[in-house]
Amino acid sequence: MTIRHAIWKVGEKPVGLTSSSLVSEQQLEDMIVAAPEILHDQWMLIGRQQDTGFGGRIDLLAIAPDGALILIELKRNKTPREVVAQAIDYATFIEGLESDRIASIYNDFAPGRNLATDFLTRFGQPLDEETLNDSHQIVVVAAAIDASTTRIVRYLNERDIAINILCFQVFANGDERLLSRAWLIDPAETQTNATVTAAREKEPWNGEVYASFGHDEGRLWPEARQYGFISAGGGTWYSNSLNLLNVGDRIWVKAPGHGFVGVGRVKGKSVPASEFKLPTSSGDRPALDVLKGNYHRSLQGDPDRSEYFVPVDWLQTVPIEEAVQEVGMFGNQNTVCKPKTPKWRFTVERLKQRFADYDKS
Structure with a gap:
């Protein structure tokens, strides 16, 4: 299925805008560098036209809040199949990057800046060199993608290869040019696939779900513990993975920076803050009327950032003061994931010893 989109002027008689084009894909690259949110509002650009050392240059390189790298390749004058093959080839270069090399790439991109400092400013959490580049994604950017390439990318994703296509289309509105975008696959799905394929050593998933709950001034573990919930927000990168949860799933919850704080069973699907209610002595009440934490209150009207x-x-x-943390235990900044690594199996085995009621009915 070829990706196509359209824009219509709102009115009694809607009028469709005419498809147009940019001067060049170089112009698109320049626009992305100037406004990275064109790609994704939870990614930070760290490289541009990076030499791979084997005859190619990566158009753009970004980093996600969990330290995963995102390789972004523009189609330019290549056929869709060629650009997919080239992006996968470049991924072999990305996979082997160590933290010092990544910092050097960022310094070339932003001279005089420090990756760790800028990562902390951008995402509000320190850059963990131990998990930096544990996983990566591939994003192919194009104005149009043929059906064959669509099949190839879907096939790879179904086998946990984190690759996606982002199609941009330009429309004319008088003298203005408007840019629209459409993902082939929900970015949350490729984010999940990147987590699944992160481990160098893999094994079948053990059926236990990892969840991260960011205890801080904006989100309070004592409240989650008292009322029975986990939550995430501030952007789709954080909240979309909650949709991976099914009723009955057993989750092991970690408060980053502290350790594992609880184990529980999922009771329902993800609900926006404006619709979530909590039981109180006076009946069910809106969660944000009961809770003292911030929980992105000012964003509750924004479905992407709520x-x-x-x-x-x-x-x-x-x-939180008794959180369980031991050397070698699994950790990840994704809100929810289903790890396929011996480290996760080891972690769950240890947690079952520390949380003796993990299997109570």
């Missing part, structure tokens, strides 16, 4: 809540039946929890 906080989202998932109700949880806790099996066992501990106060």
Whole structure:
């Protein structure tokens, strides 16, 4: 299926805008560098025209909040199949990058700047060199993609290869040029696939789900513990993975920077803050009327940036001061993931010893 989109002027008699084009794909690249949110509002650009060392240059390189790298390749004058093959080839270069090389790439892109400092400013959390580049994604940018390439990319994603296509289309509105975009696959799906394929050593998923709950001034673990929920928000990168949860899933919850704080069963699907209610002595009340944490209150009218809540039946929890953390335990900044790594199996085995009521009915 070829990706196509259209824009219409709103009115009693809607009028469709005429398709147009940019001067060149170089212009698109320049626009992305000037406004990276054109690609994704939770990515940070760290490189441009990066030499791979084997006869090619990566158009753009970005980093996600969990330290995953995103390789962005513009179609330019290549056929769709050629650009997909080239992007996969370049991914072999990305996969081997160590933290010092990534910092050097960023310094070439932003001379005089520091990657760790800018990452902290951008995402509000320190850059963990241990998990930096644990995973990566491939994004092919094009004005049009043929059906064959669509099939190839879907096939790869179904086998946990994190690759996606972002189609941009230009429309004329008088003297103005408007830019629209459409993803072939929900970015949350490729984000999930990147997490699945992160480990160098893989094994079948053990059926246990990892969840991250960012305890800070904006989100409070004592409240999640008392009322039975986990939550995430501030952008789709954080909240979309909540949709991976199914009723009955057992989740092991970690508060980054502290350790594992609880295990529970999912009771319902992800719900936006404006619709989530909590039981109180005076009946069910809107969650944001009850909770003292911020939970992105000012963004509750924005479906992309609102906080989202998932109700949880806790099996066992501990106060944040008693969080369980041991050397070698699994950690990830994704809100929800289903790791396929021996490290996750080891972590769950240890947690089952520390949380003796993990399997209570």
